[in-house]
Amino acid sequence: MSNPRNWRTFRADVHQRALVPAGVRLRSWRDWVRDNDPVYAAARRPASAEKWAAGVVLVLVAVVVLFLALFDWNMLRGPIGRWASVKYDRQIALTGDLDVNLFSWTPSAIVRGLKVGGPDWARDRDTADVDEIRASVRLRKLLAGQIEMPLLSFTRPRVVLITAKDGRKSWALNPNKPDTGEGLKLPVIQQLIITDGQLSFDEQRRGLTLQAAVNAREAASGAAGFVLDGRGDVRGSPLTLKIEGGPFMNIRRDRPYRFEANVTGAGSSLNAKGAITRPFDLGRFDATMTIEGGNLSDLYLLTGVTLPNTPAYRLSGALNRNERTWTFKDFDGRVGASDLSGEVRIDSAERLRVDAQLTSRRLDIDDLAAVLGARVRTNAAGTDTEAPVVVGGKLLPDAKLQTERLQTMDGTLTYRAAAVKANEFDVRAVNLGADLKDGILKLDPISFNFNRGEMNGTARIDATKTTPYSTVDLRLAGYPLESIIPARNGSSPLSGRALGRAKLEGPGASIHDFAAASKGSLSLVVPNGRMRAAFAELLGINASAGLLKLLSGDQSESQIRCAVADFTVSGGTATARTFIIDTDVVLAQGKGTIDLGAETLNLKIDGESKKPRLLRLWAPITVSGPLTAPEVGVDVREMVSQGGLAGLLGAVVAPVTALFAFVDPGLAENADCGRLIANAR
Structure with a gap:
């Protein structure tokens, strides 16, 4: 135990050496300010001029406060609409009352009758039409350079999103700005309410239309939460979409926001369950996704990603989004009678890029024939019943290569099959590689290993025109003739x-x-x-x-x-x-x-x-x-x-x-x- 006398001695020493000199310096600075600073002197003994100046400032502040309190904010509806219309080259108007309350720790505004017209190529349909918007912000956070909204409410919003065949988007207020593919980032919203919302989506390139109801409710009952429920059409096939999330109440940035999404259409079905890792940053989320359908190429109609023809498939894996990069990884499943696993990485920048690394532990060679364009027979339930065949008894597949899809993206593919099911050609392993850039598809390698012998080669497909032009160079080495001519009576x-x-x-x-x-x-x-x-x-x-x-x-x-x-x-x-x-x-x-x-x-x-x-x-x-x-x-x-x-x-x-x-x-x-x-x- 320390000696109290020693402690008092130590404290006195610190006071003598550090605190006393600091106090002396502080009093010295105060005395200098009092004797020499004119501002301090004027404040202590104001003259008539200073008194008049202070009075004028106080009056001005009072006038401004009174003006803001009594100001009719509706007078700004016209100027705001005209300014926004010129800036964004579309008709924008505030057709209802505008109420603003600035004198609060949570300033708020009510906007009634907001209309945002479409761009010049879609003037006939307004991009947004909202009956009422209510919003408030926390003043303390705003002064610190942050936006936190205790309330954001939309009543009967009608939103129309159109994507033209040339890729133009009706909701892009700055169409000349490059599309980075990054997700929408929202401020912190403690309470989000959407009442009787309607969303219309028209993707003209893929022939996809959707009409959806959107609601977000805050209540103690189980009905609370975010719901987007839509029906539509994609190239004549029914389309359904449903996205559900929890209520927007007391959400924090460091707490994941959970959701579930289901999409069915074009012979395909997608289900994703996951969480937005940082709420209000829609560019980042993690989910577990299952996709299934009759042909992977049909997913282009739902996702815009070009995929090859395949038999029926079912794949499950981890879906991750990090800004403009989407990754479907660690997936496993079946394509036809073959297993398939690997990773697909999608960069959704202005020009789409897809990189895939795929493997099969055991490939059914008939499934590979379907990729090359052979057709698959199915039963009434829509499941594969027989090996792929070519319609009309043809030996060479006649499925058309859809050049317009290849022209919209770049990417690479590697595929390896470690083993192949018994087949008439005695193929034992497959190794394929592909590189797509600016509509030119290069296949290298094309490699098939047989029980004895192998075939290797390359191909180049120029898909920049309506009719592709292809070059193929295949080499066969050491292929046994007895693999083609079956043995009879024990002798080939x-x-x-x-x-x-x-x-x-x-x-x-x-x-x-x-x-x-x-x-x-x-x-x-x-x-x-x-x-x-x-x-x-x-x-x-x-x-x-x-x-x-x-x-x-x-x-x-x-x-x-x-x-x-x-x-x-x-x-x-x-x-x-x-x-x-x-x-x-x-x-x-x-x-x-x-x-x-x-x-x-x-x-x-x-x-x-x-x-x-x-x-x-x-x-x-x-x-x-x-x-x-x-x-x-x-x-x-x-x-x-x-x-x-x-x-x-x-x-x-x-x-x-x-x-x-x-x-x-x-x-x-x-x-x-x-x-x-x-x-x-």
């Missing part, structure tokens, strides 16, 4: 590795239209492989050897020394430039065309045996008909029907035609194959 009729390339360009709003008008080249090379000897013999229409081996079930094989199919494409028609299949028993040469627009084949193969045979039928093999179901026959005029023989040949030749899309002109000059082809000729 054809084996080997295919190398190829497709290099095409041309106009077209769909993959089908692009192929039908394309130019370039298609080629396929099998440097070496094996073929059932029976089929090798039949390539030369050797009935004596081929039919005997087929009928006896012979499983012996012949070597494919090389096979080359090289086509030049012009106007959507691929014409054979080199078409050779060289085996150790037969040299087969072909000619003809493939019509990519009609998706039909017209090929003829002439075989020449390398060994003497007892019986030889000199007749070429024909491959004709649609790509989806080609017919294989024998061109004979005076011989017996070869129908049975043609059916056997169809088991091999028809599937091989599916490889024509991945062919490579340069590979025809491979050192090995090139020499064999030259010698055979």
Whole structure:
């Protein structure tokens, strides 16, 4: 315990050293002011002039106070309306009484009959028409540079919001100012009341209209709170929107304001539950969102974000808004029969930008076909029942690319499927990348890994015009032929590795239209492989050897020394430039065309045996008909029907035609194959 004598000594020492000198300096300054400052002297002993000046000031203050107390504020309605009309280039008027009360710790104002007209391109509809507005502010906060409103009340507000096809907004009072995409920031409102509000929204670019009732009530009952309930139409589809929030009573900036929003329309449904993290700052909130529908591309009609065609989907994740940046992250769900997860980031500045990173643990390849434009069959309940198909029996999808949507945004996409469900092409993994800027879409990479082999390539789509112009370059490496030709009786009729390339360009709003008008080249090379000897013999229409081996079930094989199919494409028609299949028993040469627009084949193969045979039928093999179901026959005029023989040949030749899309002109000059082809000729 400290000694009291020591404490008193310490305190006396502090007083002597610090407080006494400070007191002496303060008295010295006071004496100087009293003896030398004229203002102080005049205040203590005012002369007649000072007395008159003080009196005049007091009178003026009294006059101003009296004037403000008795002033008819309605006299300012006209000047305020004319000033605002000129400033914002639209008709603005105060048609009712204007009452102002300044003599209070919470100054208030009542505005009746506020009308805000539309811009020059929408003069026929007022942007706002409000019967009455009541507002008050806290004077103490206002003097400190802050706005805090104890009350903000709207009675029967009618608000009309119009977005023109060119992007102009009727509610933008400064249309020349760049749209930053930031959310509305409101002052602190302790009590918000909206009575019988009506909101009309017309988005002409997406064909979306909405009529909504808006109310905000403060009461002890459960009916209190904010409610926006609307009905409308989007491209002929019914639209509903409902947003609910808690009451605006004693809300603080550091306490989140909770809300729930539901939107249904255009075959889609969105539900979000969350909170505005800083009340009155509508540019920041966090929510949990679930979206579902029949096609992700339909969300463009609700959100303005361009998305690809897909089968039915359901995704759930975290939605966050931070000023102009929206993020849908950590989402997971299903698209068709495939899982999908990842993150989508949207920058809603003057030009929309979307960046997405997507992954699938297990992809159904049919769902990817839907993205490329294949159609999905659905049942009466609207759910997918079968794999995507192309309408009319077409092989190439004919869904149109909507160029006007691509022109409104930029962005990037990465997609990776770690595994792929069993499929006829034996695809095992997928890796895709896309970059969209100023209407130019670049796809790089386009990568498919098969059980053996892979296909890689790039594509470029110029969507700046009504009809897109595309360039495609795809390369096939090491693809096994036995993956296309199924094994029979435990033995594959054809084996080997295919190398190829497709290099095409041309106009077209769909993959089908692009192929039908394309130019370039298609080629396929099998440097070496094996073929059932029976089929090798039949390539030369050797009935004596081929039919005997087929009928006896012979499983012996012949070597494919090389096979080359090289086509030049012009106007959507691929014409054979080199078409050779060289085996150790037969040299087969072909000619003809493939019509990519009609998706039909017209090929003829002439075989020449390398060994003497007892019986030889000199007749070429024909491959004709649609790509989806080609017919294989024998061109004979005076011989017996070869129908049975043609059916056997169809088991091999028809599937091989599916490889024509991945062919490579340069590979025809491979050192090995090139020499064999030259010698055979």
